[in-house]
Amino acid sequence: KAGVTQTPRYLIKTRGQQVTLSCSPISGHRSVSWYQQTPGQGLQFLFEYFSETQRNKGNFPGRFSGRQFSNSRSEMNVSTLELGDSALYLCASSLSGKMETQYFGPGTRLLVL
Amino acid sequence: AQKITQTQPGMFVQEKEAVTLDCTYDTSDPSYGLFWYKQPSSGEMIFLIYQGSYDQQNATEGRYSLNFQKARKSANLVISASQLGDSAMYFCAMRGAPSGSARQLTFGSGTQLTVLP
Numbered sequence: 001k002a003g004v005t006q007t008p009r010y011l012i013k014t015r016g017q018q019v020t021l022s023c024s025p026i027s028g029h030r031s032v033s034w035y036q037q038t039p040g041q042g043l044q045f046l047f048e049y050f051s052e053t054q055r056n057k058g059n060f061p062g063r064f065s066g067r068q069f070s071n072s073r074s075e076m077n078v079s080t081l082e083l084g085d086s087a088l089y090l091c092a093s094s095l096s097g098k099m100e101t102q103y104f105g106p107g108t109r110l111l112v113l
Numbered sequence: 114a115q116k117i118t119q120t121q122p123g124m125f126v127q128e129k130e131a132v133t134l135d136c137t138y139d140t141s142d143p144s145y146g147l148f149w150y151k152q153p154s155s156g157e158m159i160f161l162i163y164q165g166s167y168d169q170q171n172a173t174e175g176r177y178s179l180n181f182q183k184a185r186k187s188a189n190l191v192i193s194a195s196q197l198g199d200s201a202m203y204f205c206a207m208r209g210a211p212s213g214s215a216r217q218l219t220f221g222s223g224t225q226l227t228v229l230p
Contacts, residue, residue: 033217043204045217056216088156092218099146099165099208102218104158 001027004093004105012111018079021108025072025093031055032074033102034066037088046089049074050096078110086112115140117205119221126195127229133180134190134224136205142166145209147188148218149179152202161203164188195228202226 005024013019025032033056034046045058049068066076072093078085088109092102116139126132138147149161164172164179172179180189192199205221 035218042222043218043220045219048217058217090156090158092158099144101148101160101163102208103160104150106155106157109156 004091004103006091006105006108008108009106010109012113013081014113015081015083017081018077019081019110020075020077021089023074023091023105025074026103029093029095030072031094031096032068032072033092034074034076035090035092037090046076081112083112086110115142115207115209115219117207117219117221119205119224121224123225123227125227125229128197129194131191131193132195132226134203134226136188136190136221138186138188138207140207140209142209145207147179147181148206148208149177149190150204150206152204158204162190197228197230200226200228
């Protein structure tokens with residue numbers, strides 16, 4: 001079974017631009033969560049989607065948004081990029097979003113200049 | 114609120130020896146899950162092992178075992194017979210009751226393990 005895939009793997013943007021990251025979960029998994037990882041803040045939860053609905057949201061500004069499609073694929077969007085948005089963005093999928101294991105993708109490294 | 118504490122920023126171990134990575138947690142949820150992930154320099158988070166709060170026995174997965182002491186709120190990872198490929202960052206994480214903010218994974222700050230030849 002294929003794992004979680006994320007595209008693109010690397011991205012360079014400039015301040016003020018916007019960016020869209022994509023995540024395809026493991027086949028059959030309906031819950032997709034997004035995390036931001038930075039050296040200073042560590043791993044922080046962004047949001048979780050299940051059946052095309054956002055079920056949970058972390059403490060991030062409204063510039064961070066996401067959505068999930070009927071095939072469970074998810075996208076996250078960051079508008080008006082800031083230097084501090086430079087990070088590794090990790091997507092994770094699980095069957096239903098309960099306490100079962102979340103499986104992570106390889107991540108997207110975003111650099112904002 | 115949930116909290117995970119990993120007090121060892123870095124650890125060194127000789128190849129073929131065992132090593133214990135410490136993790137303590139805090140939660141008010143009666144039901145929760147504890148996880149360990151490995152993150153090599155490539156960035157991908159690799160799931161290693163899971164322990165449920167009601168599991169009576171410590172979890173084991175190959176060379177990985179989880180030393181779960183519920184009363185002490187600790188969930189230490191034991192890696193036996195370390196290999197050079199085990200060099201990576203290791204994260205302890207927790208997931209609480211399936212509602213509200215406890216649903217997501219809460220991570221510790223990680224332990225950088227280096228296996229010496």
